[in-house]
Amino acid sequence: MDRNWNNKAWFLVLPMLVLVAFSAIIPLMTVVNYSVQDTFGNNQFFWAGLEWFEEVLHSNRFWQALGRNLIFSGIILAIEVPLGILIALNMPKKGVGVAVCLVLMSLPLLIPWNVVGTIWQVFGRVDIGLLGYALASLGIDYNYVQDPFDAWVTVVLMDVWHWTSLVVLLCYAGLVSIPDAYYQAAKIDGASRWSVFRFIQLPKMQRVLLIAVLLRFMDSFMIYTEPFVVTGGGPGNSTTFLSIDLVKIAIGQFDLGPAAAMSLIYFLIVLLMSWVFYTVMTNLGQGDQR
Amino acid sequence: MARIDLDHIRHSYLSSPKTDADFALKEVHHQWDDGGAYALLGPSGCGKTTLLNVISGLVHPSRGRILFDGKDVTALTPEQRNIAQVFQFPVIYDTMTVFDNLAFPLRNRRFAEDEVKRKVTETLEMIDLSDLADKKARGLTADQKQKISLGRGLVRSDVNAILFDEPLTVIDPHMKWVLRSQLKQLHKRFGHTMVYVTHDQTEALTFADKVMVMYEGEIVQIGTPSELFERPSHTFVGYFIGSPGMNVFPVALDSDTARLGSQTIDLPGSVTTEKGAKTELGVRPEYVQLGRAGLPITIHAVEDIGRHKIVRARLEGLDLAAIVPEHGEIPADPHITFDPKGINIYANSWRQDLRGRPWTETGTTRPGF
Numbered sequence: 001m002d003r004n005w006n007n008k009a010w011f012l013v014l015p016m017l018v019l020v021a022f023s024a025i026i027p028l029m030t031v032v033n034y035s036v037q038d039t040f041g042n043n044q045f046f047w048a049g050l051e052w053f054e055e056v057l058h059s060n061r062f063w064q065a066l067g068r069n070l071i072f073s074g075i076i077l078a079i080e081v082p083l084g085i086l087i088a089l090n091m092p093k094k095g096v097g098v099a100v101c102l103v104l105m106s107l108p109l110l111i112p113w114n115v116v117g118t119i120w121q122v123f124g125r126v127d128i129g130l131l132g133y134a135l136a137s138l139g140i141d142y143n144y145v146q147d148p149f150d151a152w153v154t155v156v157l158m159d160v161w162h163w164t165s166l167v168v169l170l171c172y173a174g175l176v177s178i179p180d181a182y183y184q185a186a187k188i189d190g191a192s193r194w195s196v197f198r199f200i201q202l203p204k205m206q207r208v209l210l211i212a213v214l215l216r217f218m219d220s221f222m223i224y225t226e227p228f229v230v231t232g233g234g235p236g237n238s239t240t241f242l243s244i245d246l247v248k249i250a251i252g253q254f255d256l257g258p259a260a261a262m263s264l265i266y267f268l269i270v271l272l273m274s275w276v277f278y279t280v281m282t283n284l285g286q287g288d289q290r
Numbered sequence: 291m292a293r294i295d296l297d298h299i300r301h302s303y304l305s306s307p308k309t310d311a312d313f314a315l316k317e318v319h320h321q322w323d324d325g326g327a328y329a330l331l332g333p334s335g336c337g338k339t340t341l342l343n344v345i346s347g348l349v350h351p352s353r354g355r356i357l358f359d360g361k362d363v364t365a366l367t368p369e370q371r372n373i374a375q376v377f378q379f380p381v382i383y384d385t386m387t388v389f390d391n392l393a394f395p396l397r398n399r400r401f402a403e404d405e406v407k408r409k410v411t412e413t414l415e416m417i418d419l420s421d422l423a424d425k426k427a428r429g430l431t432a433d434q435k436q437k438i439s440l441g442r443g444l445v446r447s448d449v450n451a452i453l454f455d456e457p458l459t460v461i462d463p464h465m466k467w468v469l470r471s472q473l474k475q476l477h478k479r480f481g482h483t484m485v486y487v488t489h490d491q492t493e494a495l496t497f498a499d500k501v502m503v504m505y506e507g508e509i510v511q512i513g514t515p516s517e518l519f520e521r522p523s524h525t526f527v528g529y530f531i532g533s534p535g536m537n538v539f540p541v542a543l544d545s546d547t548a549r550l551g552s553q554t555i556d557l558p559g560s561v562t563t564e565k566g567a568k569t570e571l572g573v574r575p576e577y578v579q580l581g582r583a584g585l586p587i588t589i590h591a592v593e594d595i596g597r598h599k600i601v602r603a604r605l606e607g608l609d610l611a612a613i614v615p616e617h618g619e620i621p622a623d624p625h626i627t628f629d630p631k632g633i634n635i636y637a638n639s640w641r642q643d644l645r646g647r648p649w650t651e652t653g654t655t656r657p658g659f
Contacts, residue, residue: 184348185381189442190369190398199383199394 034260052261062262064237065245066269072241073220076159080216081209083160084167089201091172102172105165117229120158124230144231148238151231155239158226163216170212174205210281214274221270242266292358292450292483294322294345299354301340307352314340315351316507324359325481327474329498331488333530337507338487342453345485346373358450374443375453379460380435384428388419391427392441399446413445416476432460440469444476451483458493470497491531503527519574522634523641528572534600534611536634537578541571543635551606553585558630559644563637570636575600577632578612580620584627592620 038048056062091101111119124144126132135142144154178200186196224243227233233240233248240248246266250259301315310316315337322328330338343349345356347368355364363371374395383391392410401409414420417437422430427438436457443452454473458466474497477484486497494501495515502512503526510524511517522528528536541548546560548571555571563569580601587610591602594616601612601620612626635642 179379179381181377181379181381184343184368184375185377185439185442187348187368188346188373188375189395191394192398195394195398199385203384 031260031263034256035264038257052257056262065242069241073217075156076220079160080164080167084164085171087168088171105168108162108165113225114229116162117226121230124154146235151239155227167212170208171205174208178204293324295357296320297355299351301351327477327484327498329486329494329501331494331501332504336504338504342455342487346375346453347371372450374449376439376443376457378456380439382427382435382438387424388427389423391438392445409445413441417441433465454486456488525636525639534575536572536574537610538570538572539608543569561635561642561644567637572634573628573632575611575613577629579627580614582621584625587624587626
């Protein structure tokens, strides 16, 4: 088919292209540049090929951090998605309760990451924190600074507290868009509460759930600020996630080459996992829709 | 299948209704026969859907009782009442196949699987969706989805009644006609009590044996299509049924004559109304005869709609519509007379009987409308 392309249209895209170039493409290319070079200071760089990539992929430290990241994302998805759905299902659909619930749900989302970290760092302290003190006085041995398990519990709890609201709000948006007639028809058809959830609410929430899972996966997989503030990656390396490790290598040890290689691998993993989630979840719904 | 008694039903969506205006349903007290096909006709917001939901149990009435075959079901849930209801917009279970959609109400009631299969297959054939049985329901067109909704309503043969809430709104005009005649056939074949809510008079009149016209939360008339046409018991029925609606003029009554402005109209009988009542004379455009004698009018428009012409005129400063035959003559100095058998007298909007009418009130034939 013959079409006249108006090439002037590209000028309209140009401002966005410039913006994206400065915010994403140029930094990314800089990282690519670092990842294949070595330096001994004095701003002199030598070609290193894929050496850094091999080093990263053969380091136990990288695989352990990646493992911790995957476990962390798995745990918080397993908690936040069902919990978010459950809360959304039980939120009021009309009346003043709606506004109250929505405001309460939005509050954690409005708090900056580092403040969330600080809140929980104080909250969990055995000497002055409400949670730590309460647990200690109940006779539970809780110390997130020394015990890896307690540190994990704290970080997971903090993330659940901070981000379940997001899942709730998305699911709630999906739920209130279901017309009343569906519930009425279900009543007439004699459907059980479970059937209503399984065949009406869940299918209608599927799109927003996809977004919720994607956002929560990507965010939790890249989590940095909160554990950095609360545990600093410790005790030992027990809460050192990829991002924390990356910052240690890049800024702490100033090993730019390995850090750059690691960021690229990290980036590709996030991209790949998001693609897998997206494909699986969209296919789940549309299965044999033709 | 059941006889449905509505015993002084009133319903308000407010928690503590005070005046009549607070009630969505003012007072409904009627008996619907077992196996009847009823249509609830009325404008949007007149309480049709509320009444339907009261019957199915989705809404519990503020006052009054509902009885199925004499048994009080007011406190029962929709499931316990064993009612089928089809809604205005298609309700389908997206993730299920067409077959499973129809099987859903049966499986919920623990029918044996071979009976489910038999009933669903039979219903699918009725609504002409057999070839789509194994398709996922979400990919279908609006027509097909609404057929699934209808199918779920029809698949249970033991229901007490099937309620339709404007089910054909989203359907294409030609499909509407097909589905409506299918419903009519199903009614003949299985004899379910069917209640059909609509704001479309053609739909109501073609579907039902008895049409109930609702207005502002009340049933203002129940009748056969011809009764609604010939003897509208409320001026609203006159306006609402027929196209164009009935002409209604404010008149002063004097036993067997009515005065309209400077004109006097002879009535076919005498009528007395209580003092101070608002009195009106209603006559359908079909019973207004155009000629050279009678009441003088001024014509301002003539609409030729093919079968006949609609003359829009003014009589004593009031709007009037008259239907004249396609090739009827429209005189230069037009006058009108009212056919005596088309004259209705209303006091406070309700129809009054005329004493000494020279013909019977029943057995009138319905002009085509």
